[in-house]
Amino acid sequence: MRCKFCNVEVDCETRICPLCHEKLVPDETQEKLSPAFPQRTAKSKRPLRTHFTPTNIYLALSCILFVVAIAVNFGMQQPTKWCWIVGAVLMYGFLTMRNTVMSNHSAWIKAFWQIVMICLILWLAQVVFDDIMTDTNWLLDLALPIIIMVSVLTLGIISCIVVRKNKALLYDTLFLSLIGFVPLILYAVGLVKSVLASAICAGLCAAVLICVVIFARKELIAEMERRLHW
Amino acid sequence: MSEKSAKWLRLDNSAKIFPMMADKQNQNLFDIFIRLTEDVDKDLLQRALEITIKRFPSLNVMLKKGVFWFYFEEHGGKPKVYDADPVILKKITSSNCGGFCFRISCYRNVIFADFFHALTDGTGAAEFLKSLLFTYFTLKGYPVDGEQKVMTVGSPVNPREYEDSFLTNYKKKKIGDLTISSLKGKKSYRISGIRFDNAGKGVINLYVPAKDFVTLCREHGCTVTEMIGALFMLSVYETKIKPQSLPPQDIQLFVPINLRKIFPSVTMRNFSLFSRIGVTASDEMTLESLIATIHESLARDTRKDVLSDKISTTVYAEKFLPMRMMPLFMKRLIFRISNLFFGKNKKTATFSSVGVINLPDSFRPYVKDMGLSITANNACPVTITALTAYDTMCINFTRTITDTEIEKRFTRYLTDFGMKVKVTSNFWEVDDDALQIL
Numbered sequence: 001m002r003c004k005f006c007n008v009e010v011d012c013e014t015r016i017c018p019l020c021h022e023k024l025v026p027d028e029t030q031e032k033l034s035p036a037f038p039q040r041t042a043k044s045k046r047p048l049r050t051h052f053t054p055t056n057i058y059l060a061l062s063c064i065l066f067v068v069a070i071a072v073n074f075g076m077q078q079p080t081k082w083c084w085i086v087g088a089v090l091m092y093g094f095l096t097m098r099n100t101v102m103s104n105h106s107a108w109i110k111a112f113w114q115i116v117m118i119c120l121i122l123w124l125a126q127v128v129f130d131d132i133m134t135d136t137n138w139l140l141d142l143a144l145p146i147i148i149m150v151s152v153l154t155l156g157i158i159s160c161i162v163v164r165k166n167k168a169l170l171y172d173t174l175f176l177s178l179i180g181f182v183p184l185i186l187y188a189v190g191l192v193k194s195v196l197a198s199a200i201c202a203g204l205c206a207a208v209l210i211c212v213v214i215f216a217r218k219e220l221i222a223e224m225e226r227r228l229h230w
Numbered sequence: 231m232s233e234k235s236a237k238w239l240r241l242d243n244s245a246k247i248f249p250m251m252a253d254k255q256n257q258n259l260f261d262i263f264i265r266l267t268e269d270v271d272k273d274l275l276q277r278a279l280e281i282t283i284k285r286f287p288s289l290n291v292m293l294k295k296g297v298f299w300f301y302f303e304e305h306g307g308k309p310k311v312y313d314a315d316p317v318i319l320k321k322i323t324s325s326n327c328g329g330f331c332f333r334i335s336c337y338r339n340v341i342f343a344d345f346f347h348a349l350t351d352g353t354g355a356a357e358f359l360k361s362l363l364f365t366y367f368t369l370k371g372y373p374v375d376g377e378q379k380v381m382t383v384g385s386p387v388n389p390r391e392y393e394d395s396f397l398t399n400y401k402k403k404k405i406g407d408l409t410i411s412s413l414k415g416k417k418s419y420r421i422s423g424i425r426f427d428n429a430g431k432g433v434i435n436l437y438v439p440a441k442d443f444v445t446l447c448r449e450h451g452c453t454v455t456e457m458i459g460a461l462f463m464l465s466v467y468e469t470k471i472k473p474q475s476l477p478p479q480d481i482q483l484f485v486p487i488n489l490r491k492i493f494p495s496v497t498m499r500n501f502s503l504f505s506r507i508g509v510t511a512s513d514e515m516t517l518e519s520l521i522a523t524i525h526e527s528l529a530r531d532t533r534k535d536v537l538s539d540k541i542s543t544t545v546y547a548e549k550f551l552p553m554r555m556m557p558l559f560m561k562r563l564i565f566r567i568s569n570l571f572f573g574k575n576k577k578t579a580t581f582s583s584v585g586v587i588n589l590p591d592s593f594r595p596y597v598k599d600m601g602l603s604i605t606a607n608n609a610c611p612v613t614i615t616a617l618t619a620y621d622t623m624c625i626n627f628t629r630t631i632t633d634t635e636i637e638k639r640f641t642r643y644l645t646d647f648g649m650k651v652k653v654t655s656n657f658w659e660v661d662d663d664a665l666q667i668l
Contacts, residue, residue, distance in 0.1 A: 003653075007645040008637065011437060011652040018434055018655030019638040036654035038337045040316045104324065194646065226238040230298040230554045 002028050012036035018090035035133035055097050062090035088121045111151045141194040145183045156208045170216050171223040180205025237304035243396035244500045246350040249300045250565040255429045256607045258347040259319045270336040276311045278366035286358050286394035288498045289510045292329040315344050319396035319605050322346050344443045352584045354498040377590040400545040408543040412652040415576035418482035421611050423631030432658040434637045436625040437656040438649050440618045452521045455583040458616050460520035461643050463650040467511040480507040484577040503540050584617040632659040
């Protein structure tokens with residue numbers, strides 16, 4: 001088909017000229033042409049970022065649940081404001097979905113943020129249930145070292161299992177193990193009162209660190225080289 | 231090579247910037263499309279892709295984040311052939327391309343090959359596609375021969391194919407001797423118009439007989455690149471600047487230069503720099519004067535000593551200690567902020583003239599033509615490319631704006647010269663309803 005206005009031959013299936021958009025006169029003698037590009041559908045012109053993502057649906061449901069919790073908590077005039085804990089847990093779920101489940105970040109970064117988020121929820125619980133919890137320093141004395149130990153052990157075991165397939169986890173275990181010394185540092189600066197849990201945490205992390213360095217030295221060096229090349 | 235044994239690769243010098251500049255919708259992609267004479271057999275193409283990718287280790291990778299730089303890690307999986315998406319040059323993500331930095335798709339008789347520029351440039355991609363076509367045609371049972379023009383699957387992999395040729399051609403210089411100013415652009419006219427929604431892009435391909443075009447260029451005493459560049463600049467002036475009676479504006483084309491023609495290299499990775507061709511648009515501008523300006527700019531910018539200086543400058547920037555020590559997230563932040571404030575209005579359009587793709591003669595009965603399309607974005611709403619395969623040259627326009635005035639005027643120039651022009655389009659600018667009614 002030719003466009004008499006542009007003086008060009010149109011080489012794809014269409015009824016209008018690609019340049020001037022004037023109607024083309026069909027030529028019966030010409031063989032049938034096919035479209036040059038995949039047919040556009042309503043879906044292809046739809047915004048790429050749809051608002052109905054799993055995280056957005058979760059966020060909407062969480063907001064509703066939180067509003068209900070506030071209404072119940074304040075409506076019934078309960079002395080303990082547990083609705084804030086509900087809000088924090090729902091927010092934790094949202095952040096876990098966004099930054100842990102659906103994120104491409106390294107395992108140690110995900111684990112680090114999990115530790116931070118859980119600690120924040122526990123701190124909020126400490127504030128809300130102030131009258132029930134008499135020991136005010138349990139969060140740093142006990143909870144923080146335990147959370148770090150669980151994280152390091154979990155990541156260490158996973159990296160032992162999949163070390164052949166995923167060497168990147170060794171690097172993650174190494175970095176997470178270093179976080180294990182944080183409670184001991186907090187003890188040194190006086191923020192932690194009881195040394196026992198912090199010392200166990202540091203000891204465990206040191207053991208994991210030594211195991212990684214001894215048993216997977218080559219893999220670890222290779223991984224460090226690629227991650228830290230500059 | 232320690233990187234080889236550890237199955238990872240550093241990004242080459244020019245590739246380093248591409249992942250940092252990518253945003254939620256835009257990515258530096260280019261798409262080579264091949265129109266065959268028959269419909270594509272998707273299953274066979276899938277088999278051909280799985281076989282061919284083994285020959286190209288530098289493409290069989292996934293992009294990873296390091297602490298200081300991005301890097302490529304060997305991809306253990308198999309790439310997939312997809313159905314072509316109506317949205318051309320759609321962003322390549324780990325979810326839509328299985329972690330690979332390229333995407334092979336097909337639609338009827340067309341094979342589309344989208345590549346993230348961090349992976350390779352047009353030359354490397356063309357070599358891969360030639361090999362893919364060779365394997366595909368062989369599986370189809372066609373009597374094809376590589377004719378020493380194709381890296382066939384059985385041929386040995388030269389380690390130099392995945393070297394960073396910028397580093398091998400780098401000559402250490404003092405900071406005072408570097409030509410930093412040559413890399414800076416100056417303010418130029420930016421094509422404006424109504425933008426498409428989201429990542430939509432309009433494409434118009436002009437197919438012209440290569441011999442006729444070369445004859446036209448000879449008559450004017452210029453090269454194909456110079457002729458297309460000049461006609462494009464004239465089209466921009468006539469359709470955009472002149473009707474609005476704007477004060478004198480600089481039209482600047484951003485033209486990639488293939489360094490393999492100047493520095494010996496067989497690398498499959500990026501090895502190109504760019505030239506900025508600028509002219510102040512006015513009524514006195516003629517085709518001849520524009521050809522002369524482009525000729526002068528290209529002659530200056532393709533001199534070996536000038537390019538060597540540019541290589542030294544870009545490699546120096548990479549090796550600069552504060553730059554190396556800076557963590558990746560800070561580098562990305564700085565690049566994005568600087569691009570936001572200083573990156574705009576530095577070019578009117580990108581014009582990539584790939585030249586002739588040297589396909590074997592035995593492919594001729596099965597390949598109709600080829601073309602190249604490169605990403606257009608808000609900073610550069612129109613891009614133009616020229617690629618020749620056999621007797622047909624494909625001039626491609628990709629744009630993020632609705633109006634097709636530049637393409638229309640450009641085509642008018644060609645037809646006025648007596649060229650026989652064939653046109654195809656994806657009609658992105660036409661409303662869905664209008665497209666149905668018509």
